Amino acid sequence: MSEKGGKYTKHEPPIxxxxxxxxxxxxxxxxxxxxxxxxxxxxxxERQKTFH
Structure with missing residues (x-):
């Protein structure tokens, strides 16, 4: 993920x-x-498993 101008962008595949x-x-x-x-x-x- 990157933050550009207050927005986050998810890259697939990650960069x-x-x-x-x-x-x-x-x-x-x-x-x-x-x-x-x-x-x-x-x-x-693993971290995502802890969010519900």
Whole structure:
């Protein structure tokens, strides 16, 4: 998800950016860290189970 102008956007498939090096979110770095995507998705899935 990203926040642009007070709105959140969900990307499918998810997209990663290096905010320190690319604050304008122009360069997708998802392919550089596929293991991180898997770990984060597991965390999100577990957290979503707690919302009703």
């Amino acid at each position: 990663f950016y290096n905010i320190e090096q690319d604050p304008g979110e122009r360069y997708n770095t998802t392919s550089e860290c596929p293991d991180a995507l898997t770990r984060i998705q597991k965390i999100v899935d």
